[in-house]
Structures are given as structure tokens and as C-alpha cells.
Amino acid sequence: xxxxxxxxxxxxxxxxxxxxxxxxxxxxxxxxxxxxxxxxxxxxxxxxxxxxxxxxxxxxxxxxxxxxxxxxxxxxxxxxxxxxxxxxxxxxxxxxxxxxxxxxxxxxxxxxxxxxxxxxxxxxxxxxxxxxxxxxxxxxxxxxxxxxxxxxxxxxxxxxxxxxxxxxxxxxxxxxxxxxxxxxxxxxxxxxxxxxxxxxxxxxxxxxxxxxxxxxxxxxxxxxxxxxxxxxxxxxxxxxxxxxxxxxxxxxxxxxxxxxxxxxxxxxxxxxxxxxxxxxxxxxxxxxxxxxxxxxxxxxxxxxxxxxxxxxxxxxxxxxxxxxxxxxxxxxxxxxxxxxxxxxxxxxxxxxxxxxxxxxxxxxxxxxxxxxxxxxxxxxxxxxxxxxxxxxxxxxxxxx
Amino acid sequence: xxxxxxxxxxxxxxxxxxxxxxxxxxxxxxxxxxxxxxxxxxxxxxxxxxxxxxxxxxxxxxxxxxxxxxxxxxxxxxxxxxxxxxxxxxxxxxxxxxxxxxxxxxxxxxxxxxxxxxxxxxxxxxxxxxxxxxxxxxxxxxxxxxxxxxxxxxxxxxxxxxxxxxxxxxxxxxxxxxxxxxxxxxxxxxxxxxxxxxxxxxxxxxxxxxxxxxxxxxxxxxxxxxxxxxxxxxxxxxxxxxxxxxxxxxxxxxxxxxxxxxxxxxxxxxxxxxxxxxxxxxxxxxxxxxxxxxxxxxxxxxxxxxxxxxxxxxxxxxxxxxxxxxxxxxxxxxxxxxxxxxxxxxxxxxxxxxxxxxxxxxxxxxxxxxxxxxxxxxxxxxxxxxxxxxxxxxxxxxxx
Numbered sequence: 090x091x092x093x094x095x096x097x098x099x100x101x102x103x104x105x106x107x108x109x110x111x112x113x114x115x116x117x118x119x120x121x122x123x124x125x126x127x128x129x130x131x132x133x134x135x136x137x138x139x140x141x142x143x144x145x146x147x148x149x150x151x152x153x154x155x156x157x158x159x160x161x162x163x164x165x166x167x168x169x170x171x172x173x174x175x176x177x178x179x180x181x182x183x184x185x186x187x188x189x190x191x192x193x194x195x196x197x198x199x200x201x202x203x204x205x206x207x208x209x210x211x212x213x214x215x216x217x218x219x220x221x222x223x224x225x226x227x228x229x230x231x232x233x234x235x236x237x238x239x240x241x242x243x244x245x246x247x248x249x250x251x252x253x254x255x256x257x258x259x260x261x262x263x264x265x266x267x268x269x270x271x272x273x274x275x276x277x278x279x280x281x282x283x284x285x286x287x288x289x290x291x292x293x294x295x296x297x298x299x300x301x302x303x304x305x306x307x308x309x310x311x312x313x314x315x316x317x318x319x320x321x322x323x324x325x326x327x328x329x330x331x332x333x334x335x336x337x338x339x340x341x342x343x344x345x346x347x348x349x350x351x352x353x354x355x356x357x358x359x360x361x362x363x364x365x366x367x368x369x370x371x372x373x374x375x376x377x378x379x380x381x382x383x384x385x386x387x388x389x390x391x392x393x394x395x396x397x398x399x400x401x402x403x404x405x406x407x408x409x410x411x412x413x414x415x416x417x418x419x420x421x422x423x424x425x426x427x428x429x430x431x432x433x434x435x436x437x438x439x440x441x442x443x444x445x446x447x448x449x450x451x452x453x454x455x456x457x458x459x460x461x462x463x464x465x466x467x468x469x470x471x472x473x474x475x476x477x478x479x480x481x482x483x484x485x486x487x488x489x
Numbered sequence: 490x491x492x493x494x495x496x497x498x499x500x501x502x503x504x505x506x507x508x509x510x511x512x513x514x515x516x517x518x519x520x521x522x523x524x525x526x527x528x529x530x531x532x533x534x535x536x537x538x539x540x541x542x543x544x545x546x547x548x549x550x551x552x553x554x555x556x557x558x559x560x561x562x563x564x565x566x567x568x569x570x571x572x573x574x575x576x577x578x579x580x581x582x583x584x585x586x587x588x589x590x591x592x593x594x595x596x597x598x599x600x601x602x603x604x605x606x607x608x609x610x611x612x613x614x615x616x617x618x619x620x621x622x623x624x625x626x627x628x629x630x631x632x633x634x635x636x637x638x639x640x641x642x643x644x645x646x647x648x649x650x651x652x653x654x655x656x657x658x659x660x661x662x663x664x665x666x667x668x669x670x671x672x673x674x675x676x677x678x679x680x681x682x683x684x685x686x687x688x689x690x691x692x693x694x695x696x697x698x699x700x701x702x703x704x705x706x707x708x709x710x711x712x713x714x715x716x717x718x719x720x721x722x723x724x725x726x727x728x729x730x731x732x733x734x735x736x737x738x739x740x741x742x743x744x745x746x747x748x749x750x751x752x753x754x755x756x757x758x759x760x761x762x763x764x765x766x767x768x769x770x771x772x773x774x775x776x777x778x779x780x781x782x783x784x785x786x787x788x789x790x791x792x793x794x795x796x797x798x799x800x801x802x803x804x805x806x807x808x809x810x811x812x813x814x815x816x817x818x819x820x821x822x823x824x825x826x827x828x829x830x831x832x833x834x835x836x837x838x839x840x841x842x843x844x845x846x847x848x849x850x851x852x853x854x855x856x857x858x859x860x861x862x863x864x865x866x867x868x869x870x871x872x873x874x875x876x877x878x879x880x881x882x883x884x885x886x887x888x889x
Contacts, residue, residue: 135707362709407592
């Protein structure tokens with residue numbers, strides 16, 4: 090008997106009338122309970138408790154308890170995940186700690202050209218800051234395994250490609266990395282809440298991710314970081330903030346890292362965003378990731394089959410084998426930007442990703458078979474009848 | 490005729506019945522308009538606009554427009570301030586950029602023993618990350634000027650001491666730093682919204698601060714950073730996040746810093762916290778800092794005079810000269826922790842700061858002469874009649 094009630098999960102979200110939302114891999118929709126939860130935090134906690142909210146309302150403890158609830162979804166051991174900051178900051182923090190744990194003399198950070206650019210930028214910024222002879226080496230996604238040599242200090246990858254949905258084999262690449270003496274930093278931005286992840290089983294060293302995509306915690310929701318138990322008490326924080334100190338309120342002059350994952354905390358947690366995350370996780374607490382994954386594959390296959398049967402001039406730009414995909418599907422089209430605008434105008438919200446990708450997030454918690462079929466019909470209509478605006482690129486804005 | 494209507498400002502805040510709030514220098518109270526503003530952002534923006542909120546609701550532009558409104562309060566030039574992250578992260582970012590701009594060969598970061606510990610920790614973490622022969626040198630606050638030698642790369646100070654309220658002369662120390670060839674990083678945590686700050690007039694290089702104290706933007710509200718125009722286009726970001734890239738949505742593989750203060754952005758801004766900050770700044774937009782300062786001094790002097798006239802066993806631990814103080818007053822008492830608990834039990838919320846400080850924030854936007862007088866009366870009653878619980882330390886919690 091299934092453990093996840095997808096009728097119930099769908100009812101937990103607010104989706105605007107007439108919208109088919111295929112962009113939950115960029116910003117998840119509003120959990121119905123989040124509005125009241127955030128209002129309660131603002132009015133009853135901040136408003137009434139004032140400074141005492143840090144203890145009375147549990148604000149100070151929230152980053153670890155929220156972290157553990159995310160940890161369950163990604164196969165992290167309890168007490169090894171904490172939320173805070175943004176994903177870019179968490180990438181920096183994880184990579185800096187991993188480099189310090191790497192074998193002396195190793196200078197290569199290996200990544201791939203499908204990594205999200207911010208991860209590469211943060212690595213570059215860290216290398217510039219360290220100022221040594223580190224090298225960020227990026228290869229094609231399919232060449233990563235071969236590029237894992239004993240020169241590599243750290244393998245830093247986003248598990249699921251943000252454009253194509255191509256998925257790395259975390260267990261296999263982690264094992265290969267360890268075999269050559271390298272550490273791993275996994276970015277789970279498009280994995281957490283999207284696919285089954287087993288950090289413990291894969292023996293991953295560091296993992297980071299965000300909560301505003303599949304986890305539905307809202308715009309600018311905090312990121313998370315997981316550190317394998319074997320490193321939790323020896324990882325040296327580059328971002329040595331007071332809330333990662335062993336005794337933050339002793340106000341000592343010298344930094345002493347806190348026990349375990351506590352040391353990956355930096356500054357004051359964003360309490361209003363934490364309230365929304367809490368409401369979002371109330372849904373995830375009742376979800377089985379294997380069932381989410383099975384439904385994601387079924388919906389994705391249905392979408393691909395429908396588009397390929399009915400739409401012209403599109404080319405699948407995601408792996409055809411579901412086992413190689415995350416929970417998103419991309420198609421290339423020469424007028425992808427304009428086509429996506431036409432889709433959005435008709436209530437089907439997906440994403441354009443340069444240069445020519447129509448990207449669709451498949452999120453089983455609130456998408457139905459009927460949503461998928463209607464999206465296919467609308468896309469087919471646009472393409473068959475060339476209903477897009479050739480001048481759409483003129484309105485092309487910063488974020489789509 | 491005064492420009493600031495302090496009756497109006499007081500009405501803009503929610504303060505719980507029976508509370509005299511003297512801890513607005515730790516967490517400011519709730520602006521009445523914040524609850525509706527945050528709810529609107531959650532329900533009407535996130536809920537209805539979904540991903541399109543980044544453009545339609547102006548989320549992407551918010552960090553700079555919010556930054557400019559803070560900039561007015563601290564004498565920053567328009568376009569030189571941006572919000573994001575936490576104060577600790579902003580300290581790291583500013584210090585890393587300043588060190589790269591410093592004269593080659595200089596290795597001393599000069600700070601003082603009154604700096605907030607997290608600033609010192611972040612500096613240590615940065616030094617460890619750089620891995621060179623940098624030294625964090627801390628001297629007593631009154632010895633900073635003398636310690637400014639031509640070995641110093643960067644002078645990093647919190648302008649107003651978080652415990653005593655002692656205030657550095659920003660203009661004088663910045664001039665002295667520049668005279669010896671050093672750059673300055675000023676932490677305005679206890680300055681922004683507390684005292685008149687003139688970053689432009691002082692010719693300060695970098696400034697950072699938080700918005701949850703005097704600015705009243707709520708628990709975990711974002712921090713800000715200001716970079717002097719002369720460095721805005723040459724400062725090299727250590728935290729090279731995608732939203733600081735010149736073209737974030739081109740998804741280029743190589744980092745190219747954005748123009749001016751844009752490059753100090755890192756990751757996705759916390760939109761719910763930004764909504765609360767927006768509501769808080771609606772009040773500050775109608776406030777004249779010279780008038781806030783004059784009223785802060787008047788209320789502080791009244792508080793000091795009252796306590797010294799009526800309370801036993803307390804010793805002023807803030808400068809007696811208002812020109813040397815920020816907007817807070819500290820008294821030492823051998824049983825400070827227990828006394829503060831007794832005050833809080835009676836509705837007077839201040840702060841304990843180790844080892845023996847009773848700390849009171851004086852915030853003219855919502856405090857009246859009557860509040861000050863009643864707080865004095867209650868403190869005098871506690872001290873005269875020894876109404877504190879000698880075992881209070883047993884319940885001493887992480888945050889007070």
C-alpha cells in the first residue's frame with residue numbers, strides 16, 4: 090500500500106487558477122499552510138516575544154531541526170545537516186572545508202560544464218582568495234569519471250544538470266573519487282525532493298542544496314549543507330561565524346568551532362524564511378521519496394511521449410533513459426525563448442534556459458496526469474500554429 | 490520645525506502590552522505594517538506570480554533599492570549599498586576585498602577587543618583560508634589610533650561597541666588609516682539607525698551592517714554592504730556568486746563581476762525578509778537622523794541620570810560623554826544576569842552581556858520619556874529590595 094497520498098499533497102499547495110506549473114524546479118509553489126505559519130511567526134513570535142523568541146519560539150534551534158527533516162529526504166544521517174545562507178555560500182563553505190581535508194599537494198578541483206555557473210564562480214572566487222596554484226578543471230559531464238585522477242583534490246558536481254536534467258551516478262563517482270584519494274562535494278539543488286538521494290549509502294563527503302525549488306520553501310529560502318560524520322568534527326570552517334562557535338554567547342575573542350554540523354552555521358538564521366520552510370517540510374514529512382520518484386518518472390515519460398507524438402520542431406535535450414534523468418525534461422527549439430513566452434501567456438509556466446531550451450519541471454506533489462496532457466496540447470497548438478511572437482526576445486527580461 | 494514626528498513613529502510599531510522595550514539594539518520590534526506586507530508577498534506574490542515574481546514583483550531589484558534606502562541613513566552615495574546574506578558574510582566579503590586592494594606586502598588586519606566576536610572570527614577564518622602570513626591584531630579600543638602604523642593593511646572596526654556603546658570617531662580613524670596607507674572596513678551594526686553616520690564625509694572604504702537591530706526588519710533580516718565609489722568597480726569579490734555576475738542569466742562559465750555594488754551580491758535574496766525590511770524602511774524614510782540622534786541623547790541622559798540617582802550598586806559602563814556613545818547604555822552590576830531576568834519578568838526587556846553588563850538600547854522611534862522613567866523606577870525597586878533570584882543563572886539560556 091502506498092505511503093504517499095498524492096491527492097492530499099496536491100491539496101496542500103496553492104496554484105493560481107488556470108496555471109499548469111512546470112517550473113517548480115526553479116521556484117516551488119506556495120504551501121497552503123505557509124501563509125498562516127509565516128504570519129504566526131511575524132505576529133505572535135516577533136511581535137509578542139521580541140528578543141525572547143530566539144529561545145521561546147525555538148528560532149535558535151530551527152536550523153538544525155529543519156536540517157534534519159531535509160536530511161531524511163537525502164539519506165543524510167541525523168545531526169549532519171543544517172540550513173542557512175544561500176546555496177552559493179554553502180558551496181564555498183563545503184569546497185573550502187573539503188580542500189583543507191584533501192591530500193597535501195593536490196591542486197585540482199574537478200567539475201563539469203553542466204554544473205550551475207554559480208558553483209563554478211564560487212570555486213573561482215575561493216581559488217582567488219586562497220591565492221595558490223589551485224585549478225578549477227571542468228570537463229564534459231560524461232568525461233568526469235575518466236578525469237578523476239590522483240591529482241584531483243575535490244570532485245565538485247551538481248548531481249542533476251540544471252538545463253538537461255542529466256543525472257550523475259553519485260555512488261559510482263563518489264566511489265571512484267575515493268579510490269583516487271579525492272573528496273566529493275555534491276550540489277543537490279535539483280535532487281532534494283526530486284529524486285531519491287542516499288548520501289550515506291553513497292558515502293558522500295559534503296553535500297549542499299537549496300530549499301526553494303522542489304522543497305517549495307519560497308523565494309530566497311535558506312540553503313542546506315550536510316557533512317559526513319567522519320568529517321563533522323574536523324572540518325575547518327572558512328566562514329567562521331559566531332553561530333558556528335562552540336559557545337556563541339560566551340563572546341570569546343578566539344574562534345573555536347562548534348561540535349559537528351553546528352560549525353557550518355555562520356550568522357543569524359532568516360526566521361521568516363524558516364517559517365515557510367517549516368510549513369513546506371510538513372508536507373515532505375508525509376512523503377515517501379521512492380513513491381515520489383516513481384510518479385516523477387511516470388509523469389515525465391508521459392510528457393515526453395506526448396510532446397514527441399504531437400509537437401513539431403522539438404528535440405529532446407534530456408536523457409531518454411529515466412534512470413539517467415532527474416525530475417525535469419528539456420526540449421530544444423530554435424525559437425525556445427518566444428515559445429516559452431507563448432506557453433506562459435497560456436498558463437503553462439516552464440522555463441527558458443539559454444541558448445534554446447524549453448525546460449519543464451515535473452513535480453508529482455502537485456502535478457496530475459491531466460496537467461501533463463493539457464500542457465502537451467497547449468504546446469502542440471503553439472508549435473503547429475506558430476503562435477509565438479517573433480519579437481518576444483525584445484521583452485526578454487533578466488529572469489524568466 | 491522638526492521633520493520627524495516621533496508620535497507618529499511610535500504608532501508604527503507593535504509593542505506588547507506592559508512591555509518597555511530596551512533591547513531594540515538586539516532585535517527591533519515589529520513595524521505594524523510588516524505583517525500585511527509579508528503576507529502580501531507570500532500570498533499575492535509568491536502564491537500568484539510564482540516564478541514570475543522575480544520580475545513582476547521586483548524581487549530581483551529589491552536588494553539594490555532597499556540598499557539605497559539604508560544608504561541614505563548612513564551617508565552612503567546612491568548606488569553603493571546592497572543588502573543580502575548575514576552580517577558575518579558581509580564582513581568576510583568586505584575584508585577579503587579590502588585585503589586585495591591593500592598595498593602589497595602589508596599583512597596586518599587591525600581591530601579592537603571591543604569588536605563583535607563574529608567579526609574577529611570571520612577575519613580569522615579568512616586568514617586561515619588565505620593561508621598566508623596575515624595577522625589579526627586586536628588592541629584596546631582607545632589604543633587603535635596609536636596602533637595604526639604603515640604595517641596595517643586594513644583597519645576593521647565596529648563603530649559602536651556592542652557592550653558598552655563606546656563609539657569610535659569614524660572620520661578621524663579613517664583619515665589616520667588613509668594617512669598610513671591602510672583601508673577601512675566599518676561594521677555599522679550598532680550605528681545604522683542609531684546615530685548619524687556619514688560614510689561619504691568620512692571617506693570610508695567599506696561598510697557593513699545588519700537590519701534587525703535599530704532598523705527593525707525582523708529576526709534574521711538581511712545584512713548590507715557599502716563600497717566607496719572609487720573601489721566599486723575594482724573590488725574583487727571573494728564570494729563570487731551568480732547574482733554578482735555581470736550577466737547572471739547568460740549562465741557563462743567564467744565569472745565576470747557586475748558593475749559597481751552589484752558584484753557584492755552573491756545568491757538569491759531572501760524575499761520574505763526583504764518584505765519586512767521594506768515595511769521597516771517605510772518608517773525610516775520619514776525620519777531625520779539628526780533628530781533621532783538628538784532624541785537618543787536626551788533619552789539616554791535621562792536614563793543615566795535616573796539610574797545613578799536612584800539605583801544602588803550599579804556602575805556606568807558606557808562613556809559619560811554622549812558624543813562618545815552610540816545609542817545604548819550599559820551598567821555593570823555583580824548580579825547582572827539575575828537582575829536582568831528580574832527586569833524582564835517585570836516587563837522591562839534589556840540585555841545581559843557577559844560578564845556583568847546590563848545593556849539597554851535607547852531607540853527614540855518608539856521609546857518615550859515615560860518609558861525611561863518607568864524603567865528606572867522598576868530597576869530601582871529591584872535593586873533596593875534585592876528582588877532578583879540568586880539562582881537565575883541556573884536557567885541561563887543561550888540567548889537573552
